[in-house]
Amino acid sequence: MTRTLTFLPGDNEKFTLLWNAFYAGGNQTYRQQQGQRPRDERAKEARVIKALQGISHVVDAATKGRKLLPEGGTLSLSQPLFLLLEAYLVAAPVPTEFSLEMSDLLDWVSAADKADN
16 A cells, blocks of 8 residues: 655745654664664654655755745655554654644644545
8 A cells, every 4th residue: 555645835834844853753763672673664754854855955065955946846656655654753752832733733644635546
């Protein structure tokens, strides 16, 4: 199964929150695993990052900051990669002032289109 998220032109705030929360949630998960991360999980992370990079461009190389392409983009992930994305988003230590935005993002992600391969 493939899950697809479509970012429309102007969805840069949504993309930025997803990008940053994916990294933060991954780092939080890594700390909880006490530095233990299986090789296959790292490979999944890399595939998610490459997919996100494919619909964005660098805005700050030092911080790995990225911005959605002006035309938006489509993020299509296999079910295992999508589950990793969701798990990292849920694990992200997002400050309370972003609770509404994060809740909306999680709702949007969970409603991703589904297609059988």
